[in-house]
Amino acid sequence: MQYRTFGRTGWEVSEIGYGMWGMGSWTGSDDDESGESLRRAVELGCNFFDTAWAYGGGRSENLLGELVRAMPGQKLYTATKIPPKNRQWPSRREYSLDDCFPPDHIRDYVRRSLDNAKLDSFDLIQFHTWEDAWLEDDRWIAAIDELKSQGLLRAVGISINRWEPWNGVKTVTSGLIDAVQVIYNIFDQNPKDELFPACHEHNVAVIARVPFDEGTLTGKLTKDMTWPKGDWRNTYFVPENLARSVDHADRLKPLVPEGMTMAEMALRFVLAEPTVSTIIPGMRKLAHVESNLAASDAGPLDAALLDALSAHRWDRTPTEWSQ
Secondary structure, three states, X not given: OOEEEOHHHOOEEEOEOEXXXXXXXXXXXXXXXXXXXXXXXXXXOOOEEEOOOOOOOOHXXXXXXXXXXXXXXXXXXXXXXXXXXOOOOOOOOOOOHHHHOOHHHHHHHHHHHHHHXXXXXXXXXXXXXXXXXXXXXXXXXXXXXXXXXXXXXXXXXXXXXXOOOOOOHXXXXXXXXXXXXXXXXXXXXXXXXXHXXXXXXXXXXXXXXXXXXXXXXXXXXXOOOOOOOOOOHHHHOOHHHHHHHHHHHHHHHHHOOOOOOHHHHHHHHHXXXXXXXXXXXXXOOHHHHHHHXXXXXXXXXXXXXXXXXXXXXXXXXXXXXXO
């Protein structure tokens, strides 16, 4: 496992981290299997774990706390997210700070998350939705500073809405945050336009999420794919999106080098971006942990392949189903 500096915090984090959404909210999650996968990730050098209150209403946070207590000799970096008060993902331009993150709500949910995990503090607290307009209302940072002074968190970050990397640039340049979480993958290359240069200039860490485009970039989706009732993917992969996603993935398949999976290629594409501090693929099974973490030691992709993959940028805008 290779490590990168997490922005101005100075933390040395594994460049492949662990996204814990799937084990909290997706159908088919098994806590015993999740715990085994998490422990194996630590054995392989992973030390950054990202969860949220919304991932099963604290279920995922509980699993993270169990992992930390089971690995007392390891420094594991813990990150979670405060849910918006109105429970709306993503945020919208008309939402105010009071709609989503009034100060009392911030304080309440930091403590709720700590109770879920049975931890004394988190390394990173993130806002699970964000609007740059909230920068004008300084009550959110006052609440964070208060919680930080109480030793409940070490750093603060924002999680940017899907396909809106521009909607966080002002907050990055404000100097008020330590980290930004954003979708970045072979298709979603928009963060390179404005967000990544701002993060580089202000030494703000970048957490790259959704490296597989919710599964599309594993190359395993088909146009007739279905998921169990209640699974979030049914609401995201509506027929229009599923068909287009599979078509885009199919055009990538001829580029996958011999002996490499599309998933490995997708991870190593993200690792080629030096502004990225860590990637957080979702992993619920041991096989996924071992294959994903191995991408860190595989080395950089060939420059010609990176150029070819850059041409597969797919600019999208939020819709009613994109969440």
